[in-house]
Amino acid sequence: MNSPTVLETFLWVIIPYMALAVFVLGHVWRFRRDRFGWTTRSSQIYESKLLRIGSPLFHYGIIFVFLGHVIGLGIPKTWTSAVGITDHMYHFMAITVGLGAAAATVGGLVLLIYRRRTNNRVFGATTRLDKLMYLMLAVVIFAGVYSTIFDSALGGYDYREGVSVWFRQFWMFQPDVSLMAQAPLGFKVHVMSAILIFALWPFTRLVHVFAAPLGYLTRPYIIYRSKDWQRQPQRRGWETIDY
Amino acid sequence: MRIMAQMAMVMNLDKCIGCHTCSVTCKQAWTNRKGTEYVWFNNVETRPGQGYPRGYEDQDKWQGGWALSRNGRLKLKAGGKLKKLASIFSNPKLPGIEDYYEPWSYEYDNLLSAPEQKHIPTAPPKSLLTGERMDIKWSGNWDDDLGGTYAKADLDPMLKSIGDKVKLEFEETFMFYLPRICEHCLNPSCVASCPSGAIYKREEDGIVLVDQDSCRGWRMCISGCPYKKIYFNHRTGKAEKCTFCYPRIENGEPTVCAETCVGRLRYIGLVFYDADRVTEAASVPDEKDLFAAQKNLILDPHDPDVMNAAEQAGIPHDWIMAAQRSPVYKLIKDYDLALPLHPEYRTMPMVWYIPPLSPVVDVVKDTGYDAENAVNLFAAIDELRIPIEYLANLFTAGDTDIVADVLRRMAAMRAFMRDINMGIEPDERIPHSVGMDPEEMEDMYRLLAIAKYDERYVIPAGHSEQAHSLEGIGSDCPLNAEGGPGMNEMPDIASRGFAGTSGMSDPLAERSAEDEGGRSHLRGRLNLLNWDGKGRPTGLFPSADGQTGA
Ligand code: HEM
Ligand code: SF4
Ligand code: SF4
Ligand code: SF4
Numbered sequence: 176m177n178s179p180t181v182l183e184t185f186l187w188v189i190i191p192y193m194a195l196a197v198f199v200l201g202h203v204w205r206f207r208r209d210r211f212g213w214t215t216r217s218s219q220i221y222e223s224k225l226l227r228i229g230s231p232l233f234h235y236g237i238i239f240v241f242l243g244h245v246i247g248l249g250i251p252k253t254w255t256s257a258v259g260i261t262d263h264m265y266h267f268m269a270i271t272v273g274l275g276a277a278a279a280t281v282g283g284l285v286l287l288i289y290r291r292r293t294n295n296r297v298f299g300a301t302t303r304l305d306k307l308m309y310l311m312l313a314v315v316i317f318a319g320v321y322s323t324i325f326d327s328a329l330g331g332y333d334y335r336e337g338v339s340v341w342f343r344q345f346w347m348f349q350p351d352v353s354l355m356a357q358a359p360l361g362f363k364v365h366v367m368s369a370i371l372i373f374a375l376w377p378f379t380r381l382v383h384v385f386a387a388p389l390g391y392l393t394r395p396y397i398i399y400r401s402k403d404w405q406r407q408p409q410r411r412g413w414e415t416i417d418y
Numbered sequence: 419m420r421i422m423a424q425m426a427m428v429m430n431l432d433k434c435i436g437c438h439t440c441s442v443t444c445k446q447a448w449t450n451r452k453g454t455e456y457v458w459f460n461n462v463e464t465r466p467g468q469g470y471p472r473g474y475e476d477q478d479k480w481q482g483g484w485a486l487s488r489n490g491r492l493k494l495k496a497g498g499k500l501k502k503l504a505s506i507f508s509n510p511k512l513p514g515i516e517d518y519y520e521p522w523s524y525e526y527d528n529l530l531s532a533p534e535q536k537h538i539p540t541a542p543p544k545s546l547l548t549g550e551r552m553d554i555k556w557s558g559n560w561d562d563d564l565g566g567t568y569a570k571a572d573l574d575p576m577l578k579s580i581g582d583k584v585k586l587e588f589e590e591t592f593m594f595y596l597p598r599i600c601e602h603c604l605n606p607s608c609v610a611s612c613p614s615g616a617i618y619k620r621e622e623d624g625i626v627l628v629d630q631d632s633c634r635g636w637r638m639c640i641s642g643c644p645y646k647k648i649y650f651n652h653r654t655g656k657a658e659k660c661t662f663c664y665p666r667i668e669n670g671e672p673t674v675c676a677e678t679c680v681g682r683l684r685y686i687g688l689v690f691y692d693a694d695r696v697t698e699a700a701s702v703p704d705e706k707d708l709f710a711a712q713k714n715l716i717l718d719p720h721d722p723d724v725m726n727a728a729e730q731a732g733i734p735h736d737w738i739m740a741a742q743r744s745p746v747y748k749l750i751k752d753y754d755l756a757l758p759l760h761p762e763y764r765t766m767p768m769v770w771y772i773p774p775l776s777p778v779v780d781v782v783k784d785t786g787y788d789a790e791n792a793v794n795l796f797a798a799i800d801e802l803r804i805p806i807e808y809l810a811n812l813f814t815a816g817d818t819d820i821v822a823d824v825l826r827r828m829a830a831m832r833a834f835m836r837d838i839n840m841g842i843e844p845d846e847r848i849p850h851s852v853g854m855d856p857e858e859m860e861d862m863y864r865l866l867a868i869a870k871y872d873e874r875y876v877i878p879a880g881h882s883e884q885a886h887s888l889e890g891i892g893s894d895c896p897l898n899a900e901g902g903p904g905m906n907e908m909p910d911i912a913s914r915g916f917a918g919t920s921g922m923s924d925p926l927a928e929r930s931a932e933d934e935g936g937r938s939h940l941r942g943r944l945n946l947l948n949w950d951g952k953g954r955p956t957g958l959f960p961s962a963d964g965q966t967g968a
Binding site: 213214215216217221226233234386390391392394399400401 | 499507514613617621637654
């Protein structure tokens with residue numbers, strides 16, 4: 176292991192951990208201080224036609240992309256080979272499912288940004304932070320697609336032996352900076368912009384991701400609450416919901 | 419049996435002059451803010467007409483409210499929970515701003531800043547959403563007083579089943595106003611549609627509210643409400659709705675819309691119902707039975723069993739008394755006059771309407787007959803099939819007999835009271851012909867025609883919000899002292915100016931936030947509301963040493 180330069184340490188150790196801290200503390204702060212602002216800020220009432228296509232396309236796309244990242248970053252190569260998945264099979268899956276998801280995400284994002292810019296009502300309700308968020312999202316996603324195609328699929332870089340290892344080390348607080356320092360530029364841009372967007376996350380509408388209302392599936396349809404909070408019923412299934 | 423109290427309203431449509439005062443005062447009080455420019459918690463629509471938002475009653479299109487599944491169980495018309503979550507990224511049934519109207523203002527500044535000039539300066543309209551100049555093509559009351567209706571008459575969803583034959587008759591004879599607020603339903607589909615569980619029905623008075631801190635802007639409730647009485651604040655990204663003016667109700671005051679109603683046609687009071695039977699009542703197979711099922715849910719507050727059960731359920735004594743005096747109960751159950759709006763949505767709406775007789779009276783008058791003669795009026799009610807069909811589409815899921823019965827009772831009252839007012843010997847056969855006693859009919863007349871403020875509004879002030887701090891209950895948690903760790907959980911209502919005691923300071927409530935020592939003078943006192951009347955509880959009388967018994 177070469178000893179990393181100061182810049183490399185700054186980029187792949189200091190910034191990532193600072194971003195993590197901002198991400199966690201930012202959400203805690205937002206939840207405690209600004210629960211009222213915790214919303215999707217839906218713009219569907221202004222415009223529905225494009226959103227009807229763009230939003231599900233983007234969201235379903237990004238959910239699959241997220242699952243892909245969980246597999247690609249979280250599961251070491253040795254594990255998948257141990258259960259008999261060859262590199263070839265793995266890449267075939269990654270490329271087909273991954274490309275499908277990426278196409279949906281990119282298509283959805285383009286539609287959503289186009290809609291934001293061209294519909295005056297939607298544009299009027301767009302804040303500066305929204306614009307920054309869209310810019311960052313676009314950079315992350317396009318850099319991700321670029322590096323997957325040109326560095327990984329065509330360029331022969333195996334991220335599962337580079338970036339992914341660094342990622343797992345990051346969570347064990349022992350990141351090997353050289354792994355990132357040696358990654359192709361496309362991956363560097365993708366990872367760094369992702370790190371930055373996570374730092375931005377708690378201050379944008381992206382907080383809505385952590386409000387995903389899965390509790391809906393198990394709660395009773397009709398909710399009663401007492402205006403006297405002391406009298407809140409505590410029977411099972413009737414607990415008040417505070418996300 | 420699980421008895422719950424519900425604050426309900428009745429509107430007597432005969433008296434509505436369509437002045438929109440209620441809408442304006444409500445707006446001034448509640449929705450005069452950025453993001454709610456287009457929102458009218460109270461709106462008054464001319465019927466026949468499309469209503470607001472446009473055509474909201476067409477549930478084939480909007481899929482609001484409940485429906486029965488194939489196996490007869492109640493389900494949200496728009497689909498179950500999984501389907502809702504799967505389509506959360508873009509709501510398939512959300513009305514757009516154009517279904518309400520694009521809010522606008524005028525460039526008034528033009529008028530003020532115009533230099534001396536030959537032509538009168540104008541103030542062109544500009545959109546409040548984009549800031550650009552716009553053409554006004556539609557608004558919340560575009561078809562007020564039937565203006566413009568007939569270009570688009572087919573768009574009134576309630577005319578669908580009646581068809582073309584109606585137009586002629588309507589054009590000449592039939593128009594009335596329908597003021598609408600949130601129905602504060604017993605089986606609210608808005609609550610059921612909210613993925614976050616942010617909308618709830620208050621246990622104490624049944625008012626349906628949106629918790630602004632829990633709403634996450636999934637905008638599913640807006641589609642879920644068949645009356646389209648939940649609105650999206652497009653600035654805050656949160657759902658908002660009529661609050662039944664709960665800060666006023668908690669102080670025993672009527673809602674703003676009722677208080678300011680020019681026609682004095684609104685009644686507010688309590689009804690008791692059995693919450694355990696709501697789902698069953700909302701699930702009756704035949705839509706035409708829904709009205710009866712809903713009416714049967716409402717319990718007789720004079721029945722000793724009901725009174726006992728209410729007390730068991732923690733409903734305070736003065737609320738039970740108020741329920742017994744409730745004008746709403748009388749109009750629904752004693753006089754059988756009030757009908758719910760669209761019972762077929764199966765939400766069990768709690769704002770009721772007395773259908774208008776005036777169009778019938780007008781017809782009789784126009785034909786030159788005596789419009790205060792019972793025989794003439796009865797004949798007209800039998801004759802005016804189509805208007806009555808229309809009213810039935812609104813109020814009884816199409817059952818015309820019920821509407822005709824209500825109108826006959828009103829017609830009978832009109833004829834009977836005319837004689838009394840003219841000093842003529844009243845004809846007792848008239849009340850009997852609609853199954854009423856003469857005295858009963860006079861009481862009904864009094865309630866409808868001359869009831870004073872405190873008879874129209876029987877609203878017991880809320881007090882359970884501070885009940886826990888009464889020493890007799892002693893459920894207050896010591897951690898909740900000012901600055902204590904439990905304070906974080908306290909809904910910070912008072913500081914938002916929505917305190918239930920605004921205007922009046924309530925010493926008990928104030929002390930609840932103080933430390934233990936500050937309340938010690940109350941220790942050992944008895945709360946008579948909780949006394950079951952048996953035995954002699956400690957604290958009822960001072961002890962021999964001059965202290966209150968402990
Ligand atoms: C997992 C659960 C998620 C749910 C339930 C969800 C739901 C929603 C909803 C309801 C909207 C509002 C759409 C509208 O009516 O305007 C929205 C908007 C948005 N979501 Fe999500 N979302 C999720 C995850 C994500 C993720 C993971 C991302 C990106 C990393 C994301 C990015 C966005 C963006 C950028 C918008 C704004 C779209 C626009 O109006 O231009 N969401 N989301
Ligand atoms: S009328 Fe009111 S309570 Fe009923 S479903 Fe609509 S918003 Fe909810
Ligand atoms: S009850 Fe209050 S909030 Fe509701 S419509 Fe009337 S005035 Fe508006
Ligand atoms: S204020 Fe009264 S009379 Fe006027 S429109 Fe409203 S309900 Fe009708």
